[in-house]
Amino acid sequence: xxxxxxxxxxxxxxxxxxxxxxxxxxxxxxxxxxxxxxxxxxxxxxxxxxxxxxxxxxxxxxxxxxxxxxxxxxxxxxxxxxxxxxxxxxxxxxxxxxxxxxxxxxxxxxxxxxxxxxxxxxxxxxxxxxxxxxxxxxxxxxxxxxxxxxxxxxxxxxxxxxxxxxxxxxxxxxxxxxxxxxxxxxxxxxxxxxxxxxxxxxxxxxxxxxxxxxxxxxxxxxxxxxxxxxxxxxxxxxxxxxxxxxxxxxxxxxxxxxxxxxxxxxxxxxxxxxxxxxxxxxxxxxxxxxxxxxxxxxxxxxxxxxxxxxxxxxxx
Amino acid sequence: xxxxxxxxxxxxxxxxxxxxxxxxxxxxxxxxxxxxxxxxxxxxxxxxxxxxxxxxxxxxxxxxxxxxxxxxxxxxxxxxxxxxxxxxxxxxxxxxxxxxxxxxxxxxxxxxxxxxxxxxxxxxxxxxxxxxxxxxxxxxxxxxxxxxxxxxxxxxxxxxxxxxxxxxxxxxxxxxxxxxxxxxxxxxxxxx
Numbered sequence: 243x244x245x246x247x248x249x250x251x252x253x254x255x256x257x258x259x260x261x262x263x264x265x266x267x268x269x270x271x272x273x274x275x276x277x278x279x280x281x282x283x284x285x286x287x288x289x290x291x292x293x294x295x296x297x298x299x300x301x302x303x304x305x306x307x308x309x310x311x312x313x314x315x316x317x318x319x320x321x322x323x324x325x326x327x328x329x330x331x332x333x334x335x336x337x338x339x340x341x342x343x344x345x346x347x348x349x350x351x352x353x354x355x356x357x358x359x360x361x362x363x364x365x366x367x368x369x370x371x372x373x374x375x376x377x378x379x380x381x382x383x384x385x386x387x388x389x390x391x392x393x394x395x396x397x398x399x400x401x402x403x404x405x406x407x408x409x410x411x412x413x414x415x416x417x418x419x420x421x422x423x424x425x426x427x428x429x430x431x432x433x434x435x436x437x438x439x440x441x442x443x444x445x446x447x448x449x450x451x452x453x454x455x456x457x458x459x460x461x462x463x464x465x466x467x468x469x470x471x472x473x474x475x476x477x478x479x480x481x482x483x484x485x486x487x488x489x490x491x492x493x494x495x496x497x498x499x500x501x502x503x504x505x506x507x508x509x510x511x512x513x514x515x516x517x518x519x520x521x522x523x524x525x526x527x528x529x530x531x532x533x534x535x536x537x538x539x540x541x542x543x544x545x546x547x548x549x550x551x552x553x554x555x556x557x558x
Numbered sequence: 559x560x561x562x563x564x565x566x567x568x569x570x571x572x573x574x575x576x577x578x579x580x581x582x583x584x585x586x587x588x589x590x591x592x593x594x595x596x597x598x599x600x601x602x603x604x605x606x607x608x609x610x611x612x613x614x615x616x617x618x619x620x621x622x623x624x625x626x627x628x629x630x631x632x633x634x635x636x637x638x639x640x641x642x643x644x645x646x647x648x649x650x651x652x653x654x655x656x657x658x659x660x661x662x663x664x665x666x667x668x669x670x671x672x673x674x675x676x677x678x679x680x681x682x683x684x685x686x687x688x689x690x691x692x693x694x695x696x697x698x699x700x701x702x703x704x705x706x707x708x709x710x711x712x713x714x715x716x717x718x719x720x721x722x723x724x725x726x727x728x729x730x731x732x733x734x735x736x737x738x739x740x741x742x743x744x745x746x747x748x749x750x
Contacts, residue, residue, distance in 0.1 A: 339697045340696050340697040341625075341696060341697070342621075342625065342696065343620075343621035343622045343625055346621040347621070370679060370680055370699045370700055370701070370702050371699045371700075372700075373735065374719075374732035374733065374735070375624050375627075375628055375732075375733060375735070378614075378615055378616060378617070378618060378624050378627075379618070379619075379621065379624060380617040380618055380619045381619060385616070385617060386614075386616050386617070388716075404702065405679075405700060405702040405703065406702070406703055406708070406719055407703075407705040407708065408703075408705070408708045408709070408713070409708070409709055409713065410713070410716070412705070432702075433678075433679060433702060442678045442679075442680070443678050444678070445675050445678055445679065445702075445704075446671045446674050446675060447668065447671040447672055447674070447675035447704040447705055447706050447707075448675065448704075448705055450668070450671060450705075450706070451705040451706070
């Protein structure tokens with residue numbers, strides 16, 4: 243009996259050793275189970291909060307106007323006071339249902355008022371429930387465009403319109419990426435290229451069009467929504483993928499079990515994600531509606547892809 | 559020997575007939591696409607007229623201003639095309655071309671991907687009868703368009719877009735949220 247216990251102990255110790263021996267480019271946090279609910283207003287920051295780092299929050303599928311959206315927004319504000327992030331990227335479905343002015347107020351301006359009052363900027367992309375004229379709304383910072391780019395420190399963001407990925411947009415993202423010298427390149431758009439959500443799942447046609455461009459020009463991180471869950475993936479072709487589609491909506495217990503692409507997942511409450519980028523490291527922390535940290539870790543900047551090889555000229 | 563030459567001649571004749579017919583089809587489709595481009599350009603001219611005197615609320619914090627702009631633009635476009643009806647831009651031959659283009663895309667190597675993309679993007683059901691010149695129903699989601707399908711359809715100016723509502727393909731003015739034209743019952747053939 244004692245021998246058997248010792249054997250089990252040895253297996254556990256060796257197993258822990260294997261996890262701790264993962265190289266830095268691998269995911270640090272495999273899966274952190276939600277902790278006990280913290281006291282209201284209490285925050286537990288897992289980010290290093292380094293000087294001159296780029297800090298932002300990520301939300302997706304948020305614009306319901308219902309109580310859970312307001313509760314997530316309250317947690318975001320509590321964390322902002324400590325983390326000091328100054329912008330939010332939105333994964334689409336910013337406004338569900340009707341788009342009358344009172345809806346914009348109830349589904350966006352009111353829940354995020356403390357953040358807006360603190361000067362936090364929101365950078366939206368369009369989901370399938372959004373209206374094209376959201377591009378004209380100043381607080382979404384889209385400048386009338388369906389797809390656009392902006393820079394923050396060493397990071398360049400590419401907000402795409404995955405509802406309508408036509409030839410013009412594919413040309414645009416190719417040109418933008420080929421001309422970008424940013425250390426970190428982050429794309430975000432509504433429909434996920436990878437997802438274990440059972441309700442929707444990945445958009446394979448979009449993946450087929452975008453992945454070759456992302457791989458060729460060294461995209462580092464891709465953020466999406468659409469499936470109403472949180473999911474982090476093992477790197478695909480060296481690119482880090484996150485899905486944050488539950489900042490207002492939620493599909494309870496919707497994640498496929500036994501997935502071999504999932505690094506972490508959470509589908510029993512709403513979440514938002516915090517990101518800090520400093521030098522070659524990206525730190526992330528995903529927080530639930532009730533303030534529990536459901537996932538956190540650090541990712542290493544990937545090496546740049548090799549420069550395109552010029553076609554060899556034939557020698558006569 | 560003579561028999562073999564005869565067979566060869568017949569085969570060559572059939573092949574050239576097929577190639578000529580295919581080329582004629584391509585030329586005919588290109589001509590139809592050009593007509594559709596012209597009708598689209600005509601709509602854009604009319605739209606430009608409607609925009610005259612309207613201030614586009616670029617970067618406004620006021621959702622009311624955006625809603626007013628949308629309403630006014632749609633109203634002025636309606637005033638400029640009061641007799642607009644189904645088939646004005648999507649004429650019978652244009653609708654036929656679109657049916658062929660969709661069928662080609664769906665039967666091609668990406669057909670299965672396109673179908674899956676449609677299904678996973680939340681297909682729009684029950685949009686009701688969509689009238690030309692009507693406003694796209696407030697609150698009804700917009701069906702995402704699979705990229706491989708879009709790449710097969712004629713390009714549009716950025717103010718216009720194709721969207722499926724059930725089996726209807728609509729041409730939508732994005733800022734006016736106006737239904738410019740409709741192809742009813744665009745059938746999606748089974749993929750390979």
